[in-house]
C-alpha cells in the first residue's frame with residue numbers, strides 16, 4: 001500500500017513532457033532489446049548494436065530511415081515486432097499527446113492555467129481518457145479496413161495467403177503510423193503502376209499525419225445530427241487547409257523540378273500519381289513509389305523544405321508542423337501589408353501561439369543548420385544529400401537518397417536525436433529544459449532599436 | 453515659379469523609401485553610363501553591358517562582387533570613377549539613411565508617429581542635416597588619414613608615387629565604404645604578410661560597417677566633458693557588442709574549420725591575422741588576404757552564415773544586420789527560459805522591434821532559399837558554392853569562390869537584386885510594396901491553436 005502511494009507520488013510529480021520523454025526512452029530500450037533477440041533476426045544475421053538502436057529509434061519515432069534492409073535482416077517475428085513498435089510509437093504517443101495537448105494547450109491560456117492545474121484530476125482526466133479512446137478507435141478502424149483490403153488485394157501479387165496478409169498488415173501499419181518502413185526491400189516501387197495500392201497508402205498516410213483533433217472532429221461531424229450548425233475548430237481548419245495546400249503545391253513542384261528529367265516521356269496519370277504520392281509522403285509518410293535519388297538536386301532541396309515543414313501537430317508525423325508554418329506565413333504577409341493582429345478564418349490568433357510558432361521555426365532552423373554542419377564535416381556526401389537526410393530525420397519522414405547505411409556512427413547518433421526531437425516536437429523538447437518557474441524580472445524601461 | 457512648386461510637390465509626396473529607391477536607381481544608371489565610356493576602360497577592352505551594369509550595382513551597393521577583373525579592364529579614370537561611386541554608395545545612402553532612420557525610426561513609435569509626420573519639415577530636418585554632416589565628416593576624416601598613411605606606406609611596394617597614392621586612395625575608399633573592390637587584381641593577398649596594411653584595412657572596414665549612430669555617439673563621447681554621465685544608446689550597445697562578438701566567434705570558427713587544412717603549419721600570428729581578417733571581412737568588407745576558395749566546404753558554409761548576418765544597421769554594410777540577429781537570439785533564449793519581455797542592457801526591447809527583427813529574418817531566409825533554388829537550377833556549381841555567392845551578395849560582402857564571372861545572365865540579375873535588397877535593407881524593400889494605410893480590420897474573437 002505504501003509502495004503504491006510512493007509510486008503514485010513519484011509519477012504525480014513528473015511534468016507531462018517528462019512523462020513523454022520517459023515513455024519514449026523506455027520504448028526505445030525495450031524495442032532495441034526485442035529487435036536484438038536472435039528470434040527477431042534472420043538466420044546468419046547478427047546486426048551491430050548501433051544499427052539495432054537506430055532501427056528502434058526510427059520505429060519509435062515512426063521515421064523509417066534505416067541503416068539496414070528490413071527485408072534482408074529481420075525474421076517474420078522481427079517484422080511483427082517492428083510493426084508493433086511503430087503502432088506504439090504512433091498511437092501510444094498520440095495517446096499521451098492527447099493528454100499533453102489538453103494540459104499544456106490549455107495551461108498556457110492565461111486564466112485557464114490555474115484552473116486546470118488544480119482541477120486536472122477530475123473532469124479533464126475523464127475527457128482525456130475519452131479522447132484517447134476515440135483516437136485509438138479511429139486508428140484501429142482504419143487499420144482493420146486497410147489490412148483486410150490490402151491483404152486480400154495482395155493475394156494476386158504474393159505466392160501465398162500468409163505472405164499476402166503479412167504484407168497487408170505491415171504495409172497498413174507502416175502507412176497509417178507514418179512509419180515508412182518496408183518489407184518489400186524497395187518501398188512501394190513494386191507498386192508503381194498500381195494506383196489502387198498507392199491510393200490506399202496515401203489515404204492511410206493522411207489519416208495518420210493530419211492530426212488526431214482533426215480526425216475526432218470529422219468523426220463528430222459525421223455522427224452529428226445538426227450538420228449545418230457544426231463548427232470546426234480553428235486548429236482543424238488551419239491544419240487541414242495547410243496540409244492539403246502543401247500536398248498540392250508539393251505535387252506541382254515535384255513535377256516541375258523533374259518534368260524534363262525523371263518525368264519526361266511518362267503518361268499524364270503516371271506523372272500525376274508519382275508527383276502526388278511523393279508529395280504526400282514528404283508530409284511524413286516516408287514510403288516512396290520511385291527511387292528519389294534519381295530526381296534532380298533541385299527536387300531534393302524542394303522536398304527537403306516540404307519535409308522540414310512536416311505534418312500536422314498532434315499527429316503521427318514530425319517537422320515544425322503545418323500550423324507553425326501557416327502562422328509564420330500569415331504573420332509575415334500581415335506585417336508586410338501593414339496590418340495588426342493575425343487573422344485566420346475569422347478568428348484572431350493568440351499572440352502566444354504566434355510567439356510559439358516563431359520560436360519553433362527558429363529553433364528548427366538552428367538545429368537543422370547545426371546538424372548539416374556536423375554531417376558535412378564528418379561525411380563525404382554532397383551538401384544536398386546531407387540536407388535531404390537531415391530534414392528527412394527531423395520531419396520523421398524517412399525518405400533517403402540511400403546514404404543512411406554508409407554514415408559514420410556520430411552521424412547516426414545525430415539522426416537519432418533529430419528523429420527523436422522531430423517526433424516529440426521542438427516545444428516539448430525545449431520545455432524539458434525550461435525553468436520550472438520563470439524568475440521574477442525587474443521591469444526595465446523600453447527603448448527603441450534599429451532593425452534591418 | 454510654378455514649375456518649381458510642382459517639382460517640390462512631387463518630391464514632397466514621395467515616401468522616404470521611394471526616395472531611397474530613386475536615389476539608388478539613378479546612381480546605378482549614371483554609374484553604368486560612366487563606366488561604359490571608352491575613357492573608363494583600358495585600351496582594347498569593350499565590356500559587355502551586363503558586366504558593366506553588374507559592376508555598377510555592385511559598386512553602388514558597396515558589395516564588391518565582380519564579373520570582371522577591375523585591374524585588367526578599367527583605366528585610371530575608370531578606377532577613380534569606381535571609387536567615387538563606392539563613396540556615393542556608402543556615404544550618400546548613409547546620408548539618406550540618416551533621414552530615413554530618423555523619420556521612420558521615430559515614425560513607428562506610436563505617438564511620435566503623427567507628431568513628426570506633421571512636423572517633419574522643421575526642427576527634425578535641422579537635426580537630420582546636422583547628423584548627416586557629422587557622418588560625412590567622420591567618413592572623410594578617416595578616409596583622409598587612411599589615404600595619407602596607406603599611400604605613403606605603399607611607396608615601398610609600388611614603382612612610383614602616383615601608383616602608390618592611387619592604390620592608397622582606392623584601397624582606403626574600398627575598405628571604409630565596405631566596397632570590397634580591388635585594383636591589385638588579387639584583393640589583399642599581396643599583403644598577406646603585412647600586418648600594418650591588414651590592421652589599417654580592418655579598422656577602416658569596421659568604421660564603415662559598425663553603423664553611423666555608433667560613430668556619432670563615440671564622437672560625442674570623446675568630445676563630451678562629463679564622460680562619467682555619458683549614456684550610450686541601446687542601439688549602440690547592442691550593435692557594437694554583437695558586432696565584436698561576431699568577429700571573435702567568426703575568427704575562432706574560421707580557424708577551427710581549417711586548422712587541419714589551410715592553416716596547418718603556419719605560425720600563430722599568421723593564423724591569427726588570417727582568421728581575424730577573414731572574420732572582419734565577412735561582416736561586410738569583402739576584401740580578403742587569402743584565396744577563400746581554398747578553405748574547406750564547412751568553412752564556406754560557416755562564412756555564409758556570418759555574411760548572412762552582415763553588418764550593423766545604418767552602416768555601409770548589408771545582411772539581416774547585427775541587431776536583428778541579436779534580438780532573435782535573445783528572444784529565443786528568453787522564451788525557452790520561460791521569461792516574458794526581451795531585456796538587453798537593462799532596457800526592455802519594444803515589441804514592434806522584435807516583430808520587425810523576426811520579419812526581417814524570415815524574409816531573408818525566404819529570399820535566400822528562393823535565390824539558391826534558381827541558381828542551383830541554372831548553374832552547374834556545387835550547392836555550397838552557390839550558397840556562398842548568394843549570401844555574399846545579400847550581405848553585400850563581395851567575397852567569392854571565383855564563380856561570379858562564369859554565371860549565366862539570369863543568375864547575375866538575381867545577384868544584382870540581392871545586392872540591392874541587401875543594401876537598402878529588407879524592411880525598406882518591403883515597405884515599398886506596403887499598403888499606404890493599413891485597412892481597418894474587423895476584430896475577430898481569439899482562438900488558440902496547436903503549435904509544434
Ligand SMILES: [K+]
Pocket residue numbers: 062063064178179180284285286396397398
Ligand atoms: K515516416
Ligand SMILES: [K+]
Pocket residue numbers: 514515516630631632736737738848849850
Ligand atoms: K562589400
